[in-house]
Amino acid sequence: MHPPLNRPRIALAVIAAAGSSAVAWAALTPVAFSSREEPFQIPKGTWARRMAGNKVEILPSRVYLTLGIRDVLLLQNHDDVPQIFGPTLMMPGQSFRLPFEVASSYQFACTAHASGQMTVVVDERPDTPWRRLVWRARRALRSIDAA
């Protein structure tokens, strides 16, 4: 006759195993993206919506990039009028591709934001398990924060 199953313990063991696997994956799997570009677009009709009094936030006041993985800021103006976008004036249909090679925090004047400033934070490439874990945790927290 089998002893009775201790279901809470089994559930805890399953959760612990899943958590450990997730941590191991986050620490050991190299960070990779299909592209090094972090794109932001001004959609068509943005200017008209602003003129109508709607608040349109396209570019966050703080952008995070990572060297060697996602270290190029790509701004694209798909609207019909010139726009100040991030650090620069962009014509309709124009794109601006800004690469970063040094980990640092970059301040740009940006009239699109209430503060008048935009910050691009460029992190070092997470090359060790611990750094990968921290990098993924921070990214997840930022995603939750932005949602």
Next chain:
Amino acid sequence: MPPPFPCSAWRWARRGLPALAGLLLLTAAHGAPAEPLKAGVFDPARDAPDFSLQGSDGKALTLSGYRGKVVLLGFGYTSCLNVCPVTLAVLAAARHKLGPMAAQVQVVYLTVDPERDSAGRLNEFLASFDADFVGGTGTAAQMAAVRKSYGVTAEKVGTGADYSVAHSSFVYLITRDGKLRALMPYGHTADDYAHDLSVLLH
């Protein structure tokens, strides 16, 4: 029995193949992607807005007057204590690194403080970095119009004679044919500028 390799075909191969190889090499070189710039790049590049201002050398200053040269266009002012002197020192060092090619590069620095920056004052300030730098000044309205056309911001901070000006600190890279190709944010090194200038000059 016909020869396995007719004479005419052999002649064609001897003469034609090297020519074909040369053509392929030329095509490959022409079609090869340009080396990426360190600066932020506009695509497509638009015509850089022209201007007509008073030059620090006492002559009229127009951007179109420098067609044929690569122009580094910056905005700043002579009373600036940090960003402008650093930027100008970097630009001077970059030109120095280019050696003889520096003659094909023109630095144009437009004031964001026309109240205080006369042509003479600009000339003295810029000459302390590089005698070939050219400055530009004009009325407040003229300078504001130029800034607007490039998307440059400038705002007076403080009052009295010791006010400062908070301004965009980018340098625009303008090609020989007058296209606004790229924008270098503040903080890049003279090596980065020399790299990009070499790309644009070739």
